[in-house]
Amino acid sequence: MKYRLKKTVVLVGMMGSGKTAVGQALGRLLGVPFLDSDNEITVAANLTIPEIFERYGEPFFREKESQVIARLLEGGPAILSTGGGAYLSGDNREMISARGVAVWLRADLDLLWSRVRHKNTRPLLRTADPYKTLADLCERRQPYYAKADLVADARADYAIEEMAQKVADV
Numbered sequence: 001m002k003y004r005l006k007k008t009v010v011l012v013g014m015m016g017s018g019k020t021a022v023g024q025a026l027g028r029l030l031g032v033p034f035l036d037s038d039n040e041i042t043v044a045a046n047l048t049i050p051e052i053f054e055r056y057g058e059p060f061f062r063e064k065e066s067q068v069i070a071r072l073l074e075g076g077p078a079i080l081s082t083g084g085g086a087y088l089s090g091d092n093r094e095m096i097s098a099r100g101v102a103v104w105l106r107a108d109l110d111l112l113w114s115r116v117r118h119k120n121t122r123p124l125l126r127t128a129d130p131y132k133t134l135a136d137l138c139e140r141r142q143p144y145y146a147k148a149d150l151v152a153d154a155r156a157d158y159a160i161e162e163m164a165q166k167v168a169d170v
């Protein structure tokens with residue numbers, strides 16, 4: 001099947017839902033550029049995300065995140081992967097719906113945990129009980145992600161290419 005993308009597909013959802021890996025595969029599948037807001041922020045700051053949080057705090061990160069998303073949405077159709085907190089902001093949601101289509105990569109807590117538990121790259125999970133923190137974030141954020149235009153269910157047994165195809169088909 002041939003797809004012709006008219007708008008940027010913006011992947012939203014929790015950390016560990018596969019936004020980056022699926023986004024890359026989707027970019028290849030649809031023949032459009034893959035963009036990643038977290039990556040743009042870290043390259044511009046020449047710091048990792050935990051370093052940005054430590055040095056400048058989360059509000060600074062959120063401000064940069066909004067600026068980067070606004071800039072990336074100005075280009076032609078692409079796949080844009082956003083950080084897990086980006087879609088919580090009403091301003092970000094407005095920008096995204098004006099220029100793109102938001103797709104929530106929905107994944108259950110077990111899958112998310114299996115993917116993030118051994119990584120130390122998520123500052124929000126640097127707590128005494130990261131599983132509980134992840135569960136709380138997941139629950140609190142669900143109503144925001146549910147505002148996305150489309151939902152694609154991530155599953156542990158899907159290969160990345162298969163998941164990208166599911167997103168292309170929603």
Ligand code: S3P
Nearest residue numbers: 014015016038083084085122123
């Ligand atoms: C965050 C998720 C991260 C990154 C930052 C904050 C969040 O991105 O933006 O650590 O608030 O959930 P991923 O969703 O790509 O892990």
